[in-house]
Amino acid sequence: MSRLEIYSPEGLRLDGRRWNELRRFECSINTHSHASDGSSYLEQGNNKVITLVKGPKEPTLRSQMDTEKAILKISVNITQFSKFERSKSSHKNERRVLEMQTALIRTFEKNVMLNIYPRTLIDIEVHVLQQDGGIMGSLINGITLALIDAGIAMYDYISGVSIGLYDTTPLLDVNSLEENAMSSVTLGVVGKSEKLSLLLVEDKIPLDRLETVLAIGIAGAHRVRDLMDEELRKHAEKRVANASSK
């Protein structure tokens, strides 16, 4: 990857963004209204993710029932055609994917008010149609939107974003070329607060740079939250208008 100029002296990145700019962020909810109780379709740059939420419903297995609270189940399906080169194996039981699922469950477990839906199961499916770096953040955003569409009570939004560190410059919302060329940090931020629900660093970063990276990341995640909020409000207004015109 050394042939590519990740960050030009003029301050432009590979795809023409500046260091603190997000990728194109488009989302819609209630996209699969007959297949699920809540759904969303999210495009974050070239990441394309469909999320379906089914529930709260009666668990199919007795062992999936908890008398105190709802059980949250998240399965991530990374399609074989999601990258430029088609992968040979299905990613279903890869440890990396299992780890992602566990991290997502533990992130949303603390944010969804599970205690008000005892003896039920909330089943979330995420399908990754295309991936281009920072996929974990997109998964978080997709799930947040779908849960809201399903009307499941949550304390706040969780918004996810990845930040790379190129030499000493933090780059917001990395794509896959950037992700492969440098170390990156993934954040899951709760609402408009500075609280992190998820924090993953997988490569080396100098300890003293971490704080600036986190600060940029939190600002970026707040922007993502606002974009999601805007779309949700637009959608809600449309629905209200439809309902009142009938």
Add this chain to the structure above:
Amino acid sequence: MAKDIEISNSESKFLLEALRQNYRLDGRLFDQFRDVEVTFGNEYGDVTVKMGDTRVHCRISCQISQPYEDRPFEGLFLISTENSPMAGPQFENGNNTDEDEILCARIIEKAVRRSGALDIEGLCIVAGSKCWAVRADVHFLNCDGGFIDASCIAVMAGLIHFKKPDITVHGEQVIIHPIEEREPTPLGILHIPICVTFSFFNPKETEENIKGESNEEITVIDATLKEELLRDGVLTVTLNKNREVVQVSKAGGLPMDALSLMSCCHKAYSITEKVTDQIVQAVKEDYKSRNKYSELLSSENAR
């Protein structure tokens, strides 16, 4: 079969109330790491690490193998972290699909293997056809919390301590010299990652944690098994002595303020420094006790 261990209501109330009053059941301070005890066996790369009641054994072994086709200049390195019922009845033999076990295996993998702690290019013998395959087998003997921290220390101490047999290469032919015949060579260690795990407890209601401004969550370093069972969130930070963050994993759990997470990282650094020195010192002392008579044999004299 063996179910997840459950903790009684009264015991959990007692533990949490004690935490609220600034006490831990084993009398440690909140930011006190348990004392680490590293002991070596007879052979190179045979390490037992004890932290309180937690006990982890690691065995490093090597053999000659063929490198991957797309990486002809690199040797192979594998870390195996399999649980057995020895560590406690909550573990099942050969079943490593449990959430915690996957997280533990992945964190050690990222901390040691992905971060390049072992110089795998130095394991190449004949490019494209022969290389050393180094294997670290981690055995969990007794579980009282802190498996990730203990096994990372065990793997790193094992890798530093291990020596592979010396070899001579004649074209495609390789002669392995048994360790009795020629002094074996140590592995190339590029840095020493140390994992430090923080556990978070929420003394108030969930709403206060998410909406509140007070940040009164309790942070505890190096939790014991009981604390692990009751915690609301966990953060594992891996650092090395060069002030590099190797890996951070906070996979969900209790939302925490970014600044308090940063202060955790800084606390972890001082522990990393201490533990790194301790490992290096322990290996040095073990080598010394092995070569008690080497001074007599050496040709140096006190001129």
Add this chain to the structure above:
Amino acid sequence: MSIIAQMGPLTKVDGSSLIESKQTKIICSVTGPIEPKSRQELPTQLALEIIIRPAAGVPNTREKLMEDKLRAVITPIITRYLYPRQLCQITLQILNSGESELEFAQRELATCINATLIALIDAGIALNSMCACVPIALTSKEGSDETLLIIDPSDEELKSSNSVHVLALELVDQCKTVKNVLLLDSNGDFNEKDLFNILESGEVEVLKLGKQIRHIVESKINSDITSI
């Protein structure tokens, strides 16, 4: 044969033991009686789950064979009818093999059997009798037909031997009398005379080892009582 044994080094299981004999070092844990999975359950007696894990690498057919032999030795000495529909998990972790693993398993097997016995006693599982086990090697003296019997052979002695054996005996009456042969596992080149010789000299050694194990258990119990 002499061993260094520690009873109860582990805290999260019901019984455990750590044995060192020459270079061989094995740790054993026993959990039970506990509730079994339904496929393991036996309606009238205790089911045993035995796991042997090697120091390096994944468990192989070699470990499976050792598990099988260990099961054959340990099953008759446990009072199994006392625990119907229950399970006992026996896990052995080899910390140091002390022999060339590709050729031999004698030292490991003998140490596994002794370690399991001590761990079972530590767990308080009812036993019918004691047992003890020694590895034996036969070598021929240079330049003569006479065979030399080595009790508890080291790795080098195993390699230079003609045949290798493992002898486990059931001991009763405070380890003074032998009740039964539990295991005699022989590999290599030997004749009938050699075999009887092994049984004869082996018996003496096994009795000695049995007494040593009794002593280890006694001193552990004594120290436990005085510490109360």
